[in-house]
């Protein structure tokens with residue numbers, strides 16, 4: 001799947017459509033440079049699954065967990081939104097509990113800056129790529 005988003009709202013809508021691909025216990029890796037729209041895409045997923053905002057990059061806390069008031073249609077109850085930008089060594093993330101988050105059978109893990117995880121990134125993660133096209137446009141692609 002490859003689409004061009006023409007606005008932040010468009011990116012959120014595309015992410016809400018992407019949610020059909022996710023299942024409990026899975027990991028979504030969001031690749032893309034600074035300002036590519038990883039947080040906007042995450043916000044679309046979070047809101048489509050019923051999480052309550054505001055949705056921001058958990059840049060300083062590394063991980064923000066959303067407990068859903070009602071499980072999603074897929075059976076997701078918790079969303080772990082990770083911003084690995086400030087992670088220098090994957091071991092730091094492991095110490096914070098990364099392995100528990102990815103083994104939560106009712107969890108969904110969203111990762112911004114997944115390249116910072118090295119070998120810690122599960123091979124079966126769904127990979128989404130976002131890239132800058134113009135001031136207001138972003139290319140968004142994933143395999144399904």
Ligand SMILES: Nc1ncnc2c1ncn2[C@@H]1O[C@H](COP(=O)(O)OP(=O)(O)OP(=O)(O)O)[C@@H](O)[C@H]1O
Nearest residue numbers: 005006007008011034035036037038039040136138
């Ligand atoms: N079509 C678009 N989709 C998403 N964001 C857009 C789009 N057009 C412009 N923007 C702007 O690009 C920026 C995207 O910010 P966002 O925080 O989502 O990026 P990010 O990839 O999470 O960056 P960071 O690496 O800093 O976490 C925002 O300032 C937003 O207003």
Ligand SMILES: [Mg+2]
Nearest residue numbers: 038039057112
């Ligand atoms: Mg971000």
